[in-house]
Amino acid sequence: MVLEHECAIALSPQAIDLGLQGGMRRNSMSALAPGVLMLERQPLRETDTRDGAALALLQYTPELTHADEDSLLLSVAASLRLFGGPRALCRRIRSTVAALGLNAQLGMAPTATGAWLMARRGRRVMRREPLVRHLANMPCTWLPAARPHRDWFDGLGCRTLGAIRALPRAGLQRRCGKPLIKALDAAHGEAPELFEWVVAPASFSRRVELIARIDHAEAALFVARHLVEQLCGWLAAQQRAVSQITLVLEHERGRHAIAPTLVDIALAEPAWQPEHLVRLLRERLGRLELGAPIIQIGLDAPDSVAFAPPSESLFPEPGGTPADRRRLVELLTARLGSDQVLQVAPRADYRPEVANHWAPIGDRPPSLPEAPVADRPFWLLDIPIPLVVRDNRPLYRTPLRKVAGPERIETGWWDGLAVRDYFVYEDEHATRYWLYQDRSPGADIKWFLHGIFG
Helix, strand or coil: CEEECCEEEECCHHHHHCCCCCCCEHHHHHHHCCCCCCEECCHHHHHHHHHHHHHHHCCCCCCEEEEHHHEEEECCCCCCCCCCCHHHHHHHHHHHHHHCCCCCCCCECCCHHHHHHHCCCCCECCCHHHHHHHHHCCEHHHCHHHHHHHHHHHHHCCCEHHHHHCCCHHHHHHHHCHHHHHHHHHHCCCCCCCCCCCCCCCCCEEEEEEEEEECCHHHHHHHHHHHHHHHHHHHHHHCEEEEEEEEEEECCCHHHCCCCEEEEEEEEEEECCHHHHHHHHHHHHHHCCCCCCEEEEEEEEEEEEECCCCCCCCCCCCCCCHHHHHHHHHHHHHHHCCCCCEEECCCCCCCHHHHCCEEECCCCCCCCCCCCCCCCCCEEEEEEEECEEECCEEEECEECEEEEEEEEEEECCCCCCEEEEEEEEECCCCCEEEEEEECCCCCCCEEEEEEECC
């Protein structure tokens, strides 16, 4: 439960079942339910939570503003078709809010004030006529501008917005002022509504201070998901995508301060989808061992690029699109580590065992001059196999027949001289092999098998 000035202002269903009620003082509640958890209200954290929700919901519309009672108003007229209609859009918004650890009471209407009132009932209306009927039956206390005049309305027997609207307009304005008239007109679509839209910051860096310490890295994923949703809202508002994110796990501060743990996620291509980013964080956090408990979690997006919409092809590529393959590489890198996922990184060297090099997937391979096309095998042996020679012909299981060659390689004087003549040979089953004669100075000529063609 939540306390303000030592009195309960919000209770969980379990606390209500124990007989606790709003307005009870701390000592009374401790006597009735000794084990109940009591938290002091923190307005700054409430504001930060509301701002985080607003940031996350920017992925659905850039026209979002704060409203009464810590609520949010979204102008989604231009987004309905994009997200599949009102029901699908509400479902996605509710899912995003749930990912932030919050519950959403949604309403939809042709007017902003009408939508705010419809959210009290969790209803959606798309036309003005049904909205007017719903508003007529709503309690007058639901409209904030009418609450200061509740006693006067009770004396008149006006308990609904429809009853208030039926009163003489001039007398209602003299008694209650212009704010009530403007609010009623705005709710019914008879007056313009002006808002100051939320503007996303120029860069993204968010922090969440934890209520309790976290001892396991996997438990940090719950909070990290909240931050990822906010990041994706920021990316949508800025029309950008991220190529790298950093999860910051803060530890002890003060005299016994411990340096934060940084979890860097590098992406093969810029991304903006929350599911993809959360999946990568889950893999990294599952392998991370903490040296100290976590007291705060942050997320930074230091590297973002302009968003490029995905291109659609008429005929999809077999085995998935290039983006699918890049996501697979990112997932393997997060799960196994960047040193375990390798890519081809050729070197400028004529010796095959040196030129065929592998490097971590995150390294950028050096740019090499374009080399002439040569006949090379698909499979290069790590250690060449020495061959027996009979009648001046090398043998590998069966006698071999020369198909092409020789191709002389003479290089590596600085770290291991290689003087070789390479040939392409074929056996009686039409399997082709890459052989070479070792012609090193001062040594007998020997034959070696170095590769097998596919």
